[in-house]
Amino acid sequence: MKYDLNHILNFTCCFILPNDFKKMNSIFVPKKRMLNELKLVEAIFYYSTEGIIVCKNYSEIVMANPRALQLFGYSAEEMIGLEIDTLVPYEKREEHKQLREKYSHHPHARPMGKNMELFGCRKDGTKFPIEVGLSPFEINGSKYVICFIIDVTERRQAQEKLKEYAELLKRKNEEILYLNHVLESKVKERTRELARVIYELSQSKNELSQALEKEKALNEIKSRFVSTASHEFRTPLSTILSSASLIQRYTKTEEQDKRERHIQKIKNAVTHLTEMLNDFLSLDKLEEGIIRYKPEVINLSDTIKQIIEEINPILKKGQHIIYKHLSNHQECIVDTQILKNILFNLISNASKYSDEDMPIIVESKIENNVVHISVTDKGYGIPEEEQPFLFTRFFRANNVSNIQGTGLGLNIVKKYLELMNGQISFTSKLNEGSTFVIQIPFHKNQQQEN
Ligand SMILES: Nc1ncnc2c1ncn2[C@@H]1O[C@H](COP(=O)(O)OP(=O)(O)OP(=O)(O)O)[C@@H](O)[C@H]1O
Ligand SMILES: [Mg+2]
Structure with missing residues (x-):
């Protein structure tokens, strides 16, 4: 069944416009203007992206817009006259009936199923998540309720995804915190190790520089020794050489005196050389701690x-x-x-x-x-x-x-x-x-x- 303009007009004239307004219209508003407004209401009904269903006595479906038919998979002929409970998943129908009963005693405009996840049931029995707004009204003593239905499948999916992401984020966060903790303790451990290595390095550097200092000092002594020795040894050595040459010349027996004088000179020079060598030796021994x-x-x-x-x-x-x-x-x-x-x-x-x-x-x-x-x-x-x-x-x-x-x-x-x-x-x-x-x-x- 397709609602034509007259059908809507009759119906809407009866309940959509407020009574005062209806009166005013009937008295003051020219018919053409009223027709225009009704066309507007018709357009809202037809083209609304929300499903709109009107129920008589809170139960019998008397009107449904194309979006509602599309959502639940019915033709208009099939849906008109259905019990509204038919659009509720099977397992919830009994509960819905009771709630509906309760609502009929205190009808007022409100969203349906506050803090609950609501589902609609298609003709083929499949379920889909919905949000429903209820607005009750009366016409000529008959009670009606208009239901605005939004398919929230995508929103729910998005929410689910969001939840999943939040969960994932939480897990990743925990992982990061754990890794951070592990990393921190690793860094601490490595820092300690590094400090130890640096300490050992500085120790060995000290030891090395001490050894180098010692080596340097030793080298200096040696080179000093070479230059001092070459200088200091020259005099006694030349004494020895000249005395030895002279002794060679004194071949006669009566020259024994001269020979002895030069032998003494050689002895003195040798003693002097020995003393110098002893000095060097005792210094070496003293430094090495050999002398006790x-x-x-x-x-x-x-x-x-x-x-x-x-x-x-x-x-x-x-x-x-x-x-x-x-x-x-x-x-x-x-x-x-x-x-x-x-x-x-x-x-x-x-x-x-x-x-x-x-x-x-x-x-x-x-x-x-x-x-x-x-x-x-x-x-x-x-x-x-x-x-x-x-x-x-x-x-x-x-x-x-x-x-x-x-x-x-x-x-x-x-x-x-x-x-x-x-x-x-x-x-x-x-x-x-x-x-x-x-x-x-x-x-x-x-x-x-x-
Ligand atoms: N009694 C002293 N009178 C004057 N100068 C002295 C005296 N004793 C030491 N000196 C000075 O001190 C320096 C160092 O003396 P040291 O005994 O160490 O070496 P040296 O006498 O030169 O050589 P050696 O190693 O043969 O003893 C001397 O060269 C000298 O200048
Ligand atoms: Mg001296």
């Missing part, structure tokens, strides 16, 4: 006297050592060999850096388990500005550059004293002389301990 402190109980003044006796032959002509022991105590505990090396260096310096005939004063004492020994000369002294460098290896003051020496003696003495927890100090005045003082502590039972 072997203290023994000694009589201090006796030991010093013995050392002086050994050193006397190397003094310059007319030089003499004046020795005094200034305390009552005589016994102490020291390493005799090291003490001998120290005094040899100090007394040989006192002799080397003062003129012939000058005295060298050696004094000793024992106080509070400390051995004090001083060596004083009346020699060339040390320029004040050079005094701070005196114990530096290879250092030699300017005022004695014409006298042979390697600049190692005092450095060795200082190292020996460090080995014994001792100390060395000095006072010196240019062209007046110098005094070197050493202090060596000792204590009872030291001998056994070492």
Whole structure:
């Protein structure tokens, strides 16, 4: 059945227009204008994208627009006269009937099935999601309700998709949070590892630079040794060479005196060379910690006297050592060999850096388990500005550059004293002389301990 304009007109005139308006129209509005308005209502009904169904007594379908017919898959002839419940899925029909009953007692305009998912049922039994708005009205004592139906399949699908996406997003978010957590702990772990590696690297860098420093120092000593040795060894070696050549010439028996004089010169030169080599060797040994402190109980003044006796032959002509022991105590505990090396260096310096005939004063004492020994000369002294460098290896003051020496003696003495927890100090005045003082502590039972 197709609704023609008259049908709609009759029906709409009865209920769509408000009563007052109808009255007004019947009285004041010209018929042509009214026809136009009704055509408009007809167009709304026909072309509405919402399905529109009118039910009498809340149940019998009396009118349905093309969209409603299309939605539910009925022809107009089939749908008109149907119970509205037919359009509800089978399983919900009973419930719908009851709700409809309830609604008929308090009819009012409202959306249907608030907070519920509503479904329509097509002629072929298939279901589809819908939204329904209800508006009740009365005509000539008959009750009607107009239903506006929207197919929300696409919206529901979109909502479903949205839900799925939200779910997916939530899951991904959780995954990201977890990965983040894993990543953070990995980063922390790696940072810790990195810090450890950096620490180890800096440690090995330190060790390496220390080793390099040592190597550098060693190399410097070696090259210094080569240049010092080549310079210092030249004089005694040329002495040896010239004396040997002369000895070769003195072939006659009566020339024995001359031969012996040159043999002595050779011996002295060899001794000098040996001393120099010993200096280098003891420095090496000291640095490598090979030399050990072997203290023994000694009589201090006796030991010093013995050392002086050994050193006397190397003094310059007319030089003499004046020795005094200034305390009552005589016994102490020291390493005799090291003490001998120290005094040899100090007394040989006192002799080397003062003129012939000058005295060298050696004094000793024992106080509070400390051995004090001083060596004083009346020699060339040390320029004040050079005094701070005196114990530096290879250092030699300017005022004695014409006298042979390697600049190692005092450095060795200082190292020996460090080995014994001792100390060395000095006072010196240019062209007046110098005094070197050493202090060596000792204590009872030291001998056994070492
Ligand atoms: N008693 C002293 N009087 C003046 N100068 C001294 C005295 N003792 C040391 N010096 C200065 O200190 C420098 C270093 O002395 P050190 O004993 O270390 O080396 P050296 O005497 O030059 O050589 P060697 O290694 O043969 O002893 C000397 O070259 C000298 O300039
Ligand atoms: Mg010296």
